[in-house]
Amino acid sequence: MRGRNKPWADQFILDHADYLYHQETSFLNNQETYLEVGIGKGDFIIQSCQYYPHVNHIGVELNKSVFAIALKKIVNTNIENVKLLQVPAAQLVELIPHHSISKIFLNFSDPWPKKRHARRRLTSSVFLSVYDNIFKGDKVIVQKTDNTGLFESSIVSLSNYGYIIEDISLDLASTGMENSLTEYEAKFMKLGVKINYLVAEK
Amino acid sequence: MRGRNKPWADQFILDHADYLYHQETSFLNNQETYLEVGIGKGDFIIQSCQYYPHVNHIGVELNKSVFAIALKKIVNTNIENVKLLQVPAAQLVELIPHHSISKIFLNFSDPWPKKRHARRRLTSSVFLSVYDNIFKGDKVIVQKTDNTGLFESSIVSLSNYGYIIEDISLDLASTGMENSLTEYEAKFMKLGVKINYLVAEK
Numbered sequence: 001m002r003g004r005n006k007p008w009a010d011q012f013i014l015d016h017a018d019y020l021y022h023q024e025t026s027f028l029n030n031q032e033t034y035l036e037v038g039i040g041k042g043d044f045i046i047q048s049c050q051y052y053p054h055v056n057h058i059g060v061e062l063n064k065s066v067f068a069i070a071l072k073k074i075v076n077t078n079i080e081n082v083k084l085l086q087v088p089a090a091q092l093v094e095l096i097p098h099h100s101i102s103k104i105f106l107n108f109s110d111p112w113p114k115k116r117h118a119r120r121r122l123t124s125s126v127f128l129s130v131y132d133n134i135f136k137g138d139k140v141i142v143q144k145t146d147n148t149g150l151f152e153s154s155i156v157s158l159s160n161y162g163y164i165i166e167d168i169s170l171d172l173a174s175t176g177m178e179n180s181l182t183e184y185e186a187k188f189m190k191l192g193v194k195i196n197y198l199v200a201e202k
Numbered sequence: 203m204r205g206r207n208k209p210w211a212d213q214f215i216l217d218h219a220d221y222l223y224h225q226e227t228s229f230l231n232n233q234e235t236y237l238e239v240g241i242g243k244g245d246f247i248i249q250s251c252q253y254y255p256h257v258n259h260i261g262v263e264l265n266k267s268v269f270a271i272a273l274k275k276i277v278n279t280n281i282e283n284v285k286l287l288q289v290p291a292a293q294l295v296e297l298i299p300h301h302s303i304s305k306i307f308l309n310f311s312d313p314w315p316k317k318r319h320a321r322r323r324l325t326s327s328v329f330l331s332v333y334d335n336i337f338k339g340d341k342v343i344v345q346k347t348d349n350t351g352l353f354e355s356s357i358v359s360l361s362n363y364g365y366i367i368e369d370i371s372l373d374l375a376s377t378g379m380e381n382s383l384t385e386y387e388a389k390f391m392k393l394g395v396k397i398n399y400l401v402a403e404k
Contacts (some may be wrong), residue, residue, distance in 0.1 A: 152370045165361040
């Protein structure tokens with residue numbers, strides 16, 4: 001289960017602290033950096049790291065047990081272009097250098113369906129202003145979700161914030177697009193659930 | 203059937219020429235004017251005329267048989283705040299005064315699914331530039347469609363043209379929103395087909 005406590009998590013994270021992101025010492029190169037906010041169990045970011053070996057990747061996940069599972073997978077795959085942060089997304093502005101990120105991926109984010117929680121959605125203006133600070137040059141957000149409410153609210157929020165919707169699909173699987181699957185997505189596709197997808201640029 | 207020739211259409215249209223729109227003589231008042239491009243059999247525009255009795259309505263439909271059916275319904279309902287044009291949408295720029303329209307409705311427009319026909323879609327930049335001329339003040343486009351491809355391409359086109367997506371639903375029926383039904387929509391809703399809806403403003 002997603003949230004179930006993993007007693008081994010703390011020690012495992014400590015033992016692999018070299019995978020944690022630190023702005024002073026990580027990615028001291030001139031490569032682009034992609035950020036995934038909410039990596040879940042890590043399937044997407046691992047595939048992206050393998051697909052783009054010359055792109056740095058920062059993965060953020062707040063849930064410690066899920067974070068530890070993702071870390072374990074990453075340790076096993078031996079990829080070197082990824083670092084992780086176990087922090088709330090609102091803190092990224094202090095932890096990631098300004099003007100450093102070229103693309104942000106939001107995969108199957110928490111939909112926060114209640115109106116009074118709208119600001120907690122990762123595409124609310126609260127987070128778009130966090131991203132504004134860490135983005136470098138063109139701002140590109142790529143979102144995937146099976147949640148219609150989150151998707152609708154993201155389109156309105158991004159559009160009102162000055163983003164242009166450059167690409168969109170209400171059924172990503174039908175496009176035949178090359179696509180790194182998250183663990184959710186693989187499950188949803190088997191069930192025939194349609195995945196919403198967009199690319200927004202500012 | 204939608205396209206079947208109606209032998210009575212020509213004479214009926216001639217007999218009710220007072221319902222045809224002429225920029226010199228129609229709507230010489232200070233009311234707002236809504237435009238529906240592609241009125242089909244007219245159900246939506248008739249409901250809108252009844253719901254907004256103090257708004258002028260211009261309805262456009264190219265297909266003569268369908269146009270005649272809509273006209274017949276309008277004649278029978280005795281509404282006075284509607285005038286019709288049986289012309290291609292590209293000609294609106296010559297037939298409707300510039301700066302005169304406050305809202306444009308695009309209901310179940312032809313999806314033109316082939317990429318090489320993309321410019322024919324009523325939300326392509328070709329038509330958005332026509333609308334630019336006839337819009338007055340804030341430009342508001344309201345779209346409904348069951349066609350996913352048309353909806354996706356409309357979002358990208360509107361967004362790239364400077365419109366902000368102010369409201370969107372991938373399942374209009376689920377919103378409980380007050381909504382004038384087109385004849386298509388009533389049929390689709392019975393079949394459980396989801397209707398996409400958006401409001402874009404520039």
